[in-house]
Amino acid sequence: MKLIIAEKPSVAVTIAAALDVKDRKDGYIEGGGYLISWCIGHLVGLAEAAVYGEQYRKWSYDTLPILPEKWQYAVSQDKGKQFKILKELMHRADVSEVINACDAGREGELIFRFVYEVAGCKKPMKRLWISSMEDEAIRAGFASLKDGAEYEALYASALCRAKADWIIGINATRLFSCLYHHTLNVGRVQTPTLKMLVDRDAAITGFKKEPYYHVRLAVDGTDAASCRISAAAEAEELKAACEKSQAVCTAVTREKKTLAPPKLFDLTALQREANRIYSYTAKQTLDLAQALYEKRLISYPRTDSNFLIDDMGDTAAKIAALLCGKLPFMQGTELTPDFTRLLDSKKVSDHHAIIPTMELSKADPDTLPESERNILFLVGARLLMAAAEPHVYEAVTAVFSCAGAEFTAKGKTVLFEGWKGIEKRFQAALKKKPDAEDGEAVLELPAFTEGQSFDAPPVKVTEHETKPPKPHTEATLLSSMERAGNEEIDEDAERRGLGTSATRAAVIEKLVASGFVQRKGKQLNPTKNGYNLIAVLPENLTSPKLTAEWENALLQIARGKADPDEFLSGISDMARELVKTYPFLAGDDAGRFQEDRKIIGKCPRCGTDVYDSKKNYYCTSKDCSFVMWKNDRFFQDRKAAFSEKIAADLLKRGKAKVKKLYSPKTGKTYDGTVLLADTGGKYVNYKVAIERDMELS
Secondary structure (H helix, E strand, O other), X not given: OEEEEEOOHHHHXXXXXXXXXXXXOOOOEEEOOEEEEEOOOOOEEEOOHXXXXXXXXXXXXXXOOOOOOOOOEEEOHHHHHHHHHHHHHHOOOOOOXXXXXXXXXXXXXXXXXXXXXXXXXXXXXXXXXXXXXXXXXXXXXXXXXXXXXXXXXXXXXXXXXXXXXXXXXXXXXXXXXXXXXXXXXXXXXXXXXXXXXXXXXXXXXXOOOOEEEEEEEEEXXXXXXXXXXXXXXHHHHHHHHHOOOEEEEEEEEEXXXXXXXXXXXXXXXXXXXXXXXXXXXXXXHHHHXXXXXXXXXEXXXXXXXXXXXXXXXXXXXXXHHHHHXXXXXXXXXXXXXXXXXXXXXXXXXXXXXXXXXXXXXXXXXXXXXXXXXXXXXXXXXXXXXXXXXXXXXXXXXXXXXXXXXXXXXXXXXXXXXXXXXXXXXXXXXXXXXOOOXXXXXXXXOOOOOOOOEEEOOOEEEEEEEOOOOOOOEHHHHHHHHHHOOHHHOOOXXXXXXXXXXXXXXXXXXXXXXXXXXXXXXXXXXXXXXXXXXXXXXXHHHHOOHHHHHHHHHHHHHHXXXXXXXXXXXXXXXXXXXXXXXXXXXXXXXXXXXXXXXXEEEEOOOOOOEEEEOOOEEEEOOOOOOOXXXXXXXXXXXXXXXXXXXXXXXXXXXXXXXXXXXXXXXXXXXXXXXXXXXXXXXXXXXXXXXXXXXOOOO
8 A cells, every 4th residue: 555645635635536546534535555645734843832841831031042952743733633544544554655745845845744753654755746736747746756765855954944933933932022021923034024014114104295397298189298397486487488489399219119928927926916906815815726726727826936847838738729718808819829938947946837727628617706716817817928929019209399498208009919918808807907007008199200390389287296105015015025135045045035935925914913914905004013023123033134044055955065953053043142132121112012001981999090901891900800801791691792882881880871682581682771780809790770671683
């Protein structure tokens, strides 16, 4: 028997179908000499700090830094059953070898190896390395399995990445959380990402708008504008002079330009475009692409490549022909695609670019959820655009002289639509048209000639303001994350920028969940705590340089040219230095992250202010135990929310009117008055004075 271990149940099912393995068991599939099981993502990980000693259970400055000598591992709490199944399968007497079918990349290697090591498996190991979940690709992959030993260096690189992130993440998070008495999540990727948002917001906030003006001539129906003029009086003076003068065309230039087709999608580019067109978050796009991959309708989505491997030209051509019949906006269109510029195996790392698969020939896109269909059509349209001919146009610039000033009119004439024609068809089919990108407008100019004159042309002055930078959207933030620190990262490094194509969405979600970033429509804005966190952290934790240094080192480790122990020793030294640099804080700075607490009334026991917190309304006096819990059973039993208004009324008058109270005895609802019946004990009591029965349901 050969044991195949996939990363997810859905992938295992797909592999089983391709290998004609059908006998479903509890946690695995059996048949044809194979056992096929799965990991459920990160089944095993590095253990929490408390495993290394009771002193680490509580967060304390005195216990830092935490630097494990012998690393411990832990099975995810909710995945123990599947780990037990895998362990038993690995140790079955009839299992001769184990095949790693987890995602082909650094993290996929880590997921499998953690399970393999913790389960104590010693059996021979093979590696499946594929980029598509189509049956043909799976069978071809199994026909050319690699020896697992060939990936030892890749595993060492993945293990170093995990341990380094653990050391810096655990120590920096605990250090600054203890210093500021507030949970402050610090991470090598998420903190520099937050810094980008803070810097952009600061640039917007600190921006001072300045007015400027253009004088515009209307010549033969075309708008010719002056250069920027800072003073309104100067603009009006030029306007008056032009109204009495003749405008003369002094120059006409025509330049033929070619706009190359866009590249194929990697995950980040797909996330950016889906955010721009459909307003999907990065996580939503990743989830939708993953669903399509598991339905075998697109290739592996967690890729950072924009190219296909050299021998995929024929496959891509078949898919393009299929798309012309399947995509509604391509009906009746003739296409002569050229895939040669899309093929470059040297620019494909783990997986080629995201494209539809031939499985689409058996599928009806109309049966897909709309959101999945949107992503499928977007990926399909991009393949057709990328393989289409370039867009060719003529850029025309006409310069006019009037009243001693120069005026310019610009336009362009489309000579050949090329790939832009497909883009227009695709966008015309969208329910909601995306925001136009800069420079998209096409204006054709009249056939001006040098020396052509216009007497007293109509003139006007337009007023404008300098504009601040735009707030980051997920699309622009993903672009910034992708480029961050790239000039300092080896061009052959497996990971460039902040995070990976697969993890950037999770980084953004974590920043939002932690309260450091908030969404406002498409915009991502840092919160007050986000600003404060960046203000208190050292530059090496907020700069993408750290990631650049790590990725360069990890690349060398993956190539077998650098020592993993030496790398981790440097990471440990960094943690020690960090703790040594921040032994204490000044009193004023320590309160930086205190919540803005709202006073809702006075304590009925001691007269001190009562604050509204996330879970309760509490007296601020340390000597007083008065607290009203928002989840108090009295209100829960009556299906009433314990609102701030109710709490304020109880504190002020000892009673509060509440509508739609539910009676557990009768099952009816009624309006009533809740009385504060505080006896000074540990818990506050309440009772109802019924005003009138009122059945509302």
